[in-house]
Amino acid sequence: MARLIKHEFLNTPELPNSQGVYIKRTYPVKINRVGEVRIIANAIVGIVVDDKVKLSTVNCGWTLFDPLGNEFKKKTISMSDLNKYRDLQGFIRPWKLEVSELRNLPLYWDRVRLSRLTQSISVEVFENLENLSAPPLINKKTRLNPGFEISFDLYRCGNLKLKVTEKSSIPMPFIPEKLVKSCRIRLFKPDGNLFEEGQNGELNIAVTPQMIRWSRDNNGKVKKWKIIIHDESDKERKILRRFMIL
Secondary structure (H helix, E strand, O other): OEEEEEEEEEEEEEOOOOOOOEOOEEEEEOOOOOEEEEEEEEEEEEEEEOOEEEEEEEEOOEEEEOOOOOEOOOOEEOHHHHHHOEOOOOOEOOEEEEEOOEOOOOOOHHHOOHHHOOEEEEEEEEEEEEOOOOOOOEEEEEEOOOOEEEEEOOOOOEEEEEEEEEOOOOOOOOOOOOEOOOOEEEEEOOOOOEEEEOEOOEEEEEEOHHHHHOOEOOOOOEOOEEEEEEOOOOOEEEEEEEEEEO
8 A cells, every 4th residue: 555655854934034024045955755846935924905914925936956956846856866866875965945035025024023924944755655665675485505695785774674484385365474483594784794683584674874874885886785594494485575665
């Protein structure tokens, strides 16, 4: 089932200056998700209607700049967009939101309490997210004696899940597959050191930003992680590995 996730990257109120003018402002924004971009930049101003001051909300001009300094005009951000903006460690560089000055409006600030005049600035990305970020990275049947090994690039935060189950001759969709609790699952860092060991046929870890840093060298080159699975039995086993976005 798909979920619509709201990622909020900026949400700040601002006040006008002593002349009731909303000055031009620039905000750094760390956008690192794909989806529909929604930017709100509006302000409450006082206007005169029938010789009475009333508050009205007006839109402010704004421009979104990508990490390369180019104006970003698309309504959605894709993974290919984000990949263009990665630094040598694989992280997305900051974006920039520029909000224009708001002065050419009847700001009757002398007749309205300044505390009632506010400006709202927000940047949100709405991501249509499946529960699983992708099809299984591994879904195969193999013998684990003397061992099974796979190297892979760990480049996103989330949950890494792996399980080893007994091969079933007759698939039963409503019956959980039986875990091979005797098998040994080990996850190794790119430097070759053991990072985590699975329990009872499963490995389930949270991928943190620090782990992603270990996945790149100083020049941005990929440094792969490794999983080794071993089972004393000669029976064929089923291996399923998924990566789930947090």
